[in-house]
Structures are given as C-alpha cells and as structure tokens.
Amino acid sequence: MKFLVLGATGRTGVLFVTKALDEGHQVTALVRRAGSSVDPRAHIVTGDVADAAVIAKAAQGHDAIISALGVKSAGKTPTLITDMVQAVIESAKISGVDRFVLLSAFGVGDSLAKASWLVGPLFRTMLRKTYADKAASEVLLKASDLKWTLEYPGALNNGDSTHYSTVALEDVKRTPIFPSASRTNVADFLLRSAVGNTFIRQIAVVLDAK
Numbered sequence: 001m002k003f004l005v006l007g008a009t010g011r012t013g014v015l016f017v018t019k020a021l022d023e024g025h026q027v028t029a030l031v032r033r034a035g036s037s038v039d040p041r042a043h044i045v046t047g048d049v050a051d052a053a054v055i056a057k058a059a060q061g062h063d064a065i066i067s068a069l070g071v072k073s074a075g076k077t078p079t080l081i082t083d084m085v086q087a088v089i090e091s092a093k094i095s096g097v098d099r100f101v102l103l104s105a106f107g108v109g110d111s112l113a114k115a116s117w118l119v120g121p122l123f124r125t126m127l128r129k130t131y132a133d134k135a136a137s138e139v140l141l142k143a144s145d146l147k148w149t150l151e152y153p154g155a156l157n158n159g160d161s162t163h164y165s166t167v168a169l170e171d172v173k174r175t176p177i178f179p180s181a182s183r184t185n186v187a188d189f190l191l192r193s194a195v196g197n198t199f200i201r202q203i204a205v206v207l208d209a210k
Helices: 011-022 052-059 080-095 109-114 120-124 128-142 183-196
Strands: 002-006 026-031 043-046 064-067 099-103 147-153 155-157 164-168 180-182 202-208
Touching (some): 002 011, 002 052, 011 026, 026 052, 052 080, 064 080, 064 183, 080 128, 109 120, 109 128, 109 202, 155 183
Parallel strands (some): 002 026, 002 064, 026 043, 064 099, 099 147, 147 202, 155 180, 180 202
Antiparallel strands (some): 164 202
8 A cells, every 4th residue: 555644753653654664565754854764665755744735746646644743842833733634634635535544642532531530630731732733633534524543542652562452432431540552553553544444434542452
C-alpha cells in the first residue's frame, strides 16, 4: 500500500514510517522543512499540513493518509489538529483519497467520562487546550464523508511492549487507573487499521497489555 504520513518526524511517526517500509509498503512523508530527519527510503514532500491543496497533491495515487501529528505548544498552535483535519477533509475532494487513520488520545471527547479519578483531572487541566483542539477536529471528521479511524491510546511511553488491546470506545467499560501505550504499539495499530480497513468510522482505544 501507499501511505501519505503527516507527523512523520515525531516519535510515533518515525516508528510508523519505519514499520510500514520494513513491511514493503511505500511511504510519502509530508514535512514542514526540507532536510527533516525521515527514513531515507521514504519519499519526502515539503509543505503545510494545514493546506488542503498541498495534501491533495501529495496524496494523489495513495491508498490512505496517516496522521501521527502532535502539538508541541498548544499556546503557539492552538488549532493545529483542527486545521489539519479540515485540510485533509477538503483534500479528499481533489485527490479522491478518503481513508484517514489518525492518532488522537484517550481523554478526548467522550472518552473523558471513562477516565479514572487519577487521570481525569489531568485531562481537564494541564491538557485542556490540547484536547479541546483534538475534540474540535473530531467533530469535523465525524461530519465528513471520510472513512476515518481514530486511535485513542493511553499515555504514550517509550517502552518495548509489543502486546496491546484494542477496543471500540463504546465498548470500553473500565480502564486502568493510569492507562498507557507504547509508541511501538500505537504505530503498529495505525498500520494494521490502515492495511486491514478496521475500525472504519470508529474510535479505537489502544492500551498496553501484559
């Protein structure tokens, strides 16, 4: 398959790109600056992830768009994810690429009500602005015609876990007090969902398993 990857230089994006290439897929990475550190086997395109025309041109001939885009400063880019999602929605009208798998976070939107007493307050305070942007973007996404999948991992870690559970958000009854997921597992789910066309128009909660 051929994937256009947004956020390819981030810690999860790097893992996705390497994993996809290792498994024989083709990857185009849309990066902000020329010279960004990306696996040399990938095709590199420079441009703005919030520009629908840029995304549409880069996505031509691809099977899916994958977003592992993160926000470094919610104060400086408070609507980055919303702007990116809007651009992807608009780009599909030109490129015809309507499969979109993107990384979000547990604690966003309806998942906040399922958070434990320990992490719930964190989502409502320290991560409030970042999660508000993600939630706003997902309102747009759910109203679109895209074949989207949202991944809600627990707190990201750099562990070496390769075992994880995946459950549709509506089926989640209980969560760990501190849910977490390794970036390796998060990247693996992005790839499996894209390749297998799983969790179409659904939110998948991904957590490390023992």
